[in-house]
Amino acid sequence: MANDMNVVALVGRLTRDSELRYTQGGMAIARFSIAVNRRKRTADNRWEDEANFFDCAMFGKSAESVNQYLERGRQVSIIGELRQNRWEQDGQSRSKVEVVVNSLQLLSSPSGQRADAQAYGQSAPRQQQELPPIEYGGPEQFDDDQIPF
Numbered sequence: 001m002a003n004d005m006n007v008v009a010l011v012g013r014l015t016r017d018s019e020l021r022y023t024q025g026g027m028a029i030a031r032f033s034i035a036v037n038r039r040k041r042t043a044d045n046r047w048e049d050e051a052n053f054f055d056c057a058m059f060g061k062s063a064e065s066v067n068q069y070l071e072r073g074r075q076v077s078i079i080g081e082l083r084q085n086r087w088e089q090d091g092q093s094r095s096k097v098e099v100v101v102n103s104l105q106l107l108s109s110p111s112g113q114r115a116d117a118q119a120y121g122q123s124a125p126r127q128q129q130e131l132p133p134i135e136y137g138g139p140e141q142f143d144d145d146q147i148p149f
Contacts, residue, residue: 006081008099010054011107012036018070020063030063032056032070034078056080058101066104075108 012034019031034056037049056078058066070076080101087094 007079008082009077009079010034010036010099011075011077012054013075014070014072014110015053016072018067020067028060028063028067030058030067030070032058034076055096055098056101057083057098058104062104066106069106071110073110074106077105077107079103 015033015035017032021029021031023029032055033053035051035053037051039047040050042048078099078101080099080103082097083100084095084097
């Protein structure tokens with residue numbers, strides 16, 4: 001029998017600043033949302049962009065170190081897995097799917113423009129510093145009792 005696979009890779013822009021919180025056990029969780037555009041054909045045969053929104057979560061030291069860079073409008077590339085959270089609220093069964101991020105790479109500044117001289121008050125353009133992708137060992141590193149959902 002074949003093994004199941006759960007891998008998702010997305011490139012999009014953050015729709016809000018990341019929120020960093022800690023579990024009672026002290027584990028960091030950064031939560032953010034990204035918008036990914038998709039081209040689709042309309043009924044009158046024109047092409048238009050349609051935004052798809054994905055909630056994301058990143059755990060541990062990686063979440064702490066990247067949180068300060070995750071600002072609304074910044075383009076990011078993420079690789080992770082889909083996770084379905086289930087709970088009961090007011091007697092109703094609820095569920096939500098989110099991307100648990102294993103790797104994240106920053107692709108642009110929050111405005112979508114390359115960091116340049118105007119932002120730094122210099123007269124010549126300055127090359128944007130590339131940050132290495134942040135690798136995360138996966139959710140199996142953590143005890144499920146530490147995650148508050």
